[in-house]
Amino acid sequence: MLVLGSGGREDALAWKLRQSPLADHLYLAPGNGTERNGIEKLDIKLSDFNAICSAIQEKDIDVVVIGPEQPLVDGLVDFLKQKKELEGLHIIGPSAKGAMLEGSKDFAKEFMQKYGIPTAKYLTVTSENIAQGEAFLASLSAPYVLKADGLAAGKGVLILSSLEEALKELREMLTGKFGNAGNKVVIEQYLSGIECSCFVLTDGKGYMLLPYAKDYKRIGDGDKGLNTGGMGAVSPVPFLSSELKKRIEEQVVCPTIEGLNREGLDYKGFVFIGLMICEGKDPYVIEYNCRMGDPETEVVMPRIGEDLLPHLIKLKDQTLSSGSLEEIAEYATTVVMTSGGYPEEYKTGYEIAGIESAENGDGVVVFHAGTKGADGKLLSSGGRVLACTGIAPTLQKALDKSYRATSLISFTDKYNRSDIGKDLIPWT
Numbered sequence: 001m002l003v004l005g006s007g008g009r010e011d012a013l014a015w016k017l018r019q020s021p022l023a024d025h026l027y028l029a030p031g032n033g034t035e036r037n038g039i040e041k042l043d044i045k046l047s048d049f050n051a052i053c054s055a056i057q058e059k060d061i062d063v064v065v066i067g068p069e070q071p072l073v074d075g076l077v078d079f080l081k082q083k084k085e086l087e088g089l090h091i092i093g094p095s096a097k098g099a100m101l102e103g104s105k106d107f108a109k110e111f112m113q114k115y116g117i118p119t120a121k122y123l124t125v126t127s128e129n130i131a132q133g134e135a136f137l138a139s140l141s142a143p144y145v146l147k148a149d150g151l152a153a154g155k156g157v158l159i160l161s162s163l164e165e166a167l168k169e170l171r172e173m174l175t176g177k178f179g180n181a182g183n184k185v186v187i188e189q190y191l192s193g194i195e196c197s198c199f200v201l202t203d204g205k206g207y208m209l210l211p212y213a214k215d216y217k218r219i220g221d222g223d224k225g226l227n228t229g230g231m232g233a234v235s236p237v238p239f240l241s242s243e244l245k246k247r248i249e250e251q252v253v254c255p256t257i258e259g260l261n262r263e264g265l266d267y268k269g270f271v272f273i274g275l276m277i278c279e280g281k282d283p284y285v286i287e288y289n290c291r292m293g294d295p296e297t298e299v300v301m302p303r304i305g306e307d308l309l310p311h312l313i314k315l316k317d318q319t320l321s322s323g324s325l326e327e328i329a330e331y332a333t334t335v336v337m338t339s340g341g342y343p344e345e346y347k348t349g350y351e352i353a354g355i356e357s358a359e360n361g362d363g364v365v366v367f368h369a370g371t372k373g374a375d376g377k378l379l380s381s382g383g384r385v386l387a388c389t390g391i392a393p394t395l396q397k398a399l400d401k402s403y404r405a406t407s408l409i410s411f412t413d414k415y416n417r418s419d420i421g422k423d424l425i426p427w428t
């Protein structure tokens with residue numbers, strides 16, 4: 001098997017898949033500073049599709065799991081599929097067309113509308129229909145939501161408090177503020193509620209639900225400050241009653257899979273559905289992603305109570321049944337340690353110490369995100385450096401484990417939020 005990617009998500013996927021008795025040899029490319037028994041790293045750039053193809057041949061790989069969105073949106077699956085020498089290769093990840101669920105907000109909204117999937121009212125605007133866009137904005141009430149159509153590294157969504165600002169931003173976006181990603185802008189009705197993430201494994205016909213999770217996107221405590229890739233996550237989500245989960249499955253998951261099937265989209269992989277639960281009971285889709293979430297994977301994988309690999313294998317012949325993966329009854333929490341300054345400018349190359357003592361004891365796994373090995377040392381090499389996952393019977397105990405780990409790990413300018421999961425304690 002080969003897992004492609006270099007973040008905490010891929011470390012967690014490889015960590016879980018390594019536990020399968022069916023995975024006799026596991027490669028991770030390029031990975032990061034992580035070193036785990038039985039996982040061999042390959043030095044390949046994800047943008048170098050030819051190098052990926054050669055490695056698959058050389059290492060006689062049967063199954064490839066593609067972690068991040070960029071190579072999926074860029075057509076890595078289609079590229080590998082048309083290689084005669086890779087015939088029989090099983091790839092976990094959607095085709096470029098399927099990945100448009102994440103790669104184009106306009107495509108995703110049209111898909112949702114066509115299949116009756118609850119989502120915010122919207123209008124897609126290009127330079128051709130700016131006046132219509134302005135009128136649509138004026139018909140909504142504050143706050144205003146503008147989204148660049150294409151991938152914009154998590155920065156393409158603007159939420160603006162006045163109509164004046166929204167009109168100004170709309171013009172700026174359409175004239176290149178986000179490069180090509182903003183050639184089209186989706187204007188959306190603002191939804192208020194509470195967010196959570198739903199993860200689905202699908203072969204385009206059947207689906208398996210993975211554990212739900214909630215992530216914390218802002219840099220500062222109390223959800224203040226700039227958006228980040230994610231500063232922490234919790235699973236399960238204690239406010240999701242079984243009734244609410246049933247509604248999500250019926251109103252969102254089933255029509256999504258049916259849509260993939262009816263559209264004939266080649267989709268064998270994960271769908272990450274960002275949800276807003278409105279009025280405590282109505283699920284709305286905020287966005288689709290064509291991959292697992294990060295850092296959500298760092299709490300979802302530890303909570304899967306069975307071997308994941310047999311389900312991945314079933315995608316090949318589209319024999320996945322529909323249902324839910326077994327979940328362990330415990331809570332998993334993760335607290336992301338970042339380089340000071342992130343998500344703006346930050347320094348890297350600082351030595352990291354204390355991971356071994358942090359992992360000493362039951363129920364703690366430190367996943368690597370922005371780390372690298374150099375001369376026998378472990379150095380920070382990115383904005384998000386580590387994700388400290390704690391697993392315990394209660395949310396509070398899991399958080400205690402995560403936070404104990406963060407306190408035992410040191411590197412210059414380390415930073416983490418101190419309130420991950422706090423808002424959820426009253427629900428437990």
Ligand code: AMP
Nearest residue numbers: 120145157188189190191192274286287
């Ligand atoms: P997205 O990249 O589409 O997930 O948007 C990023 C974040 O913006 C989401 O996680 C929400 O917090 C917020 N957001 C996006 N769309 C809406 C909306 N229609 N109403 C309220 N908040 C939204």
Ligand code: GLY
Nearest residue numbers: 229230293294295
């Ligand atoms: N944590 C959000 C994401 O992976 O997009």
